[in-house]
Each structure stands twice: as structure tokens, then as C-alpha cells.
Amino acid sequence: MIESAEEYKHWFDAPESIERFKKLREPAAEGTLLEVIDRFPECRAQVALGDDVPVAVLEVLRVDEDELVRWHVRSNAKWLEIHPDDGEPWKDDPNGLIQLRLSNDERALLRAGLREWGGPARCTEEFAVAMGFDNVADLFESGAWIGDAIVAGAPLSRTDWTRALLATEIVFVSDVVGSGWDWHITTRFPDEETFRMLRSLQRRMVTGGVIGEAFGTRPERKTLDLSDLRAWLAQWFEASADRGEPAELVAPLLRFNHVPQVPTVDDGVEVLVVENQGVWLWGHAPDGSYVERENTPGASWRPTGEDEAEFWLHHAAFEAVWSMPAQRSSLAVDSRSLLRILTDTSSLPFREWAWPAPAQCIRHHERSLVMFSKDGDAYWVVAAAPTEAELEWIDNRGTTWDETDTRRP
Numbered sequence: 001m002i003e004s005a006e007e008y009k010h011w012f013d014a015p016e017s018i019e020r021f022k023k024l025r026e027p028a029a030e031g032t033l034l035e036v037i038d039r040f041p042e043c044r045a046q047v048a049l050g051d052d053v054p055v056a057v058l059e060v061l062r063v064d065e066d067e068l069v070r071w072h073v074r075s076n077a078k079w080l081e082i083h084p085d086d087g088e089p090w091k092d093d094p095n096g097l098i099q100l101r102l103s104n105d106e107r108a109l110l111r112a113g114l115r116e117w118g119g120p121a122r123c124t125e126e127f128a129v130a131m132g133f134d135n136v137a138d139l140f141e142s143g144a145w146i147g148d149a150i151v152a153g154a155p156l157s158r159t160d161w162t163r164a165l166l167a168t169e170i171v172f173v174s175d176v177v178g179s180g181w182d183w184h185i186t187t188r189f190p191d192e193e194t195f196r197m198l199r200s201l202q203r204r205m206v207t208g209g210v211i212g213e214a215f216g217t218r219p220e221r222k223t224l225d226l227s228d229l230r231a232w233l234a235q236w237f238e239a240s241a242d243r244g245e246p247a248e249l250v251a252p253l254l255r256f257n258h259v260p261q262v263p264t265v266d267d268g269v270e271v272l273v274v275e276n277q278g279v280w281l282w283g284h285a286p287d288g289s290y291v292e293r294e295n296t297p298g299a300s301w302r303p304t305g306e307d308e309a310e311f312w313l314h315h316a317a318f319e320a321v322w323s324m325p326a327q328r329s330s331l332a333v334d335s336r337s338l339l340r341i342l343t344d345t346s347s348l349p350f351r352e353w354a355w356p357a358p359a360q361c362i363r364h365h366e367r368s369l370v371m372f373s374k375d376g377d378a379y380w381v382v383a384a385a386p387t388e389a390e391l392e393w394i395d396n397r398g399t400t401w402d403e404t405d406t407r408r409p
Helices: 005-013 017-024 030-039 041-047 055-062 066-075 077-082 104-120 125-130 134-152 158-173 180-187 191-204 228-234 248-255 306-324 336-340 387-393
Strands: 269-274 280-284 288-295 326-333 363-365 370-375 379-383
Touching: 005 017, 005 041, 030 041, 030 055, 030 387, 041 055, 041 066, 055 066, 055 077, 066 077, 066 269, 104 134, 104 158, 104 180, 104 191, 125 134, 134 158, 134 248, 134 288, 134 370, 158 180, 158 191, 180 191, 228 248, 228 306, 248 306, 306 363, 306 379, 326 336, 326 387, 336 370, 336 379, 370 387, 379 387
Parallel strands: none
Antiparallel strands: 269 280, 280 288, 326 379, 363 370, 370 379
């Protein structure tokens, strides 16, 4: 029997062995375990694994900030006898925000792993999808803000924690697509230290219920039909047509960007939309795909990955961001503030564009829209809604709207 908090901590810190495993499973008095979890937070997940942990201790651990601790409680047989409906934590929404108790070095390691994909690593579109990202551009963009959020101590979804761990595992080990031999040079993390920390992270990061659900397989593509498109347009524009093809519904609404005045074909691509200063083009390629490119000589067309309805909905959403009367914008939103905003938003049924910045993304909160993209070490964020009341939700998220705020005279 464990007699004191100090004895428990001694065995917790001991090297892996059968004896250590058995000692940490020995019973201990309720007061002893309460002292352990109070004085040594790093021991909480291990305590929750015990077969004879008093219910009073499990009740404290059930509300711990660390998801792994809560996960262990919800898998504990004694807890499930009293709370049979609180089991199967892997069935929780993988996109709900959770926190993990990690060291600063471990957080820095995960950010380094995500950043390496923009350095010596050589990712393909398929590999990016396998790691849970939409494409390589999304790996760079989302990987950057996930890494920043991890280092800042912000909570993330189980999906994002899993993406960070998987991306780091692959980029560290693989010399074919990852950093491989260059890892210790480009990250300054020695191989031995990296391996040790990765093994520790693998034991403590909660990734169940993500692979094969949130990612790991290509999700079935849902088709956006005309009725869906009209429903979105009706939320953002007072005067929108109630019949017609996607281009006929959206093109008359465009004021910021515009359709060409005369039919234009560029390198076989029918140009459909031109940015308001002419610096960017969107079009329809001969193979049926929708594409975009910078309007400079020699620039290549890039597939957006969108079908017809998604392509035109994206243009409508972008127009709405700039035309709706209630506006907020900032050029210097940090990753933690961005995460607080994104928590209350949902994705829209279209992909990311490379304009006005790489991996531009638009999400919504009811009728309000939030557009964001990476800008150096921070994020450019623009929010808009039909009324000021519909933007109130975003005004208590810790962001200073230093570029635009329509509440100001």
C-alpha cells in the first residue's frame, strides 16, 4: 500500500519496470491520493488509472483541465459503475476544444514539427490529406496557427492535437518526405531528445476517435445544390435571385470583384471573375475544374478544389464580407485570440483560396462571416454581419479591432 504522496511520486518518477507498474496500482488512502493530485499535477492521469481509487478522488479528476486525466476517469471501472453514461470518451466530438498538460519543450517540439513541412520536408497533396489537412497549402496555413496556439497554451480540438502529433512523427523520422537527417540542424532538437519527448507525447496525447473519423480517410464529398446556395445568399443579401444557375445567382451581386465585361479566355481557361484591381483571376478550365491565379505573366492556374456551386458561393461570401454594413478587422490578431473566435464559428461548404493571402479561409457564425489568413507572425481577420447586433458575439474575444470597427464614428 502507498503510504504517502512522496512515496507515490518516487515510484512515478522511477524508470519503467514491472515493479513500478505494480506499485502505482497499489491502493492508497483517499487523503494520500488527494495530496498527490494537489501537489503533483503530473501524476493525475496515472492516479485516475487505479483500480481502487476512491470515488471522491475520481470526482476531482473528472473536472481536471487535462483531457487525458478526464479520459482515464471515464474509462475507470469504478467510475462507470456509478456513471454508466459517462463512458466511451472517444465518441466525443473530435472538434471540441480540449487542453493537455504539456511542458514548454514539448509544445515547442510540436510547433517545430509542424513548421518543418515548410522547410526541408517535401510534402505532397496526398500526404497532406493523410495527415488531416485539406492540401499542402492548408498544412502550411493551419499548421502555422496550430503550432502557435500550442506554444501559447491555448486549447485545441482533438483533431488538431492529432494532426500536430502525426505531422511531427512523420517529419522527424522520414528522410523521404520529412526532415530526416536534417531535423537536428533545422530545429535544434537533438534526435535523442526528440525521440524521448515523442514517446512521452504518444503516451499522453489523446487521439482516440480521430483517425478514420475526422481524418485518415477521404470524407465523402457532399454536393452543394442550388437550394442550399440560394439559402446562403438570402442570409447575406437583401436582393438575391430565387432562380437560375450559380453564376446567374451570384454574378449580379458582385461589387468588390467583378465578372469580365467581355468574354475572356486565358491559356484555355474561361475567366469568370477578376479582382477589383485586376491582380487576381478566377476561371473555369477545359477539364471542368475551377481555378485561380495571380494576374502576372507566366503565373500558373491553380485548382481551387471547388465545384460550380461551391466556387460561386465562395465569391458570394467574399463579397458579403466586404459589403455587409457591420464590420470589424485587424491586421495583428494573435493565435490565441483567433482560436477564441474560431471556436464559435463553423466552416462553409467551399475550399481555401490563395488570395488575398495564402490559404484564405471564411467561416460563419449564424449570419456573420469571419475571413482570416496568416500575415507574418499574426493573422489578418475581417468580420462582417448584416447588423451590429449580429457581431456582438465577436467583440468579447480579446481582439483589438485596430483596422476597421464600424461602431466608431
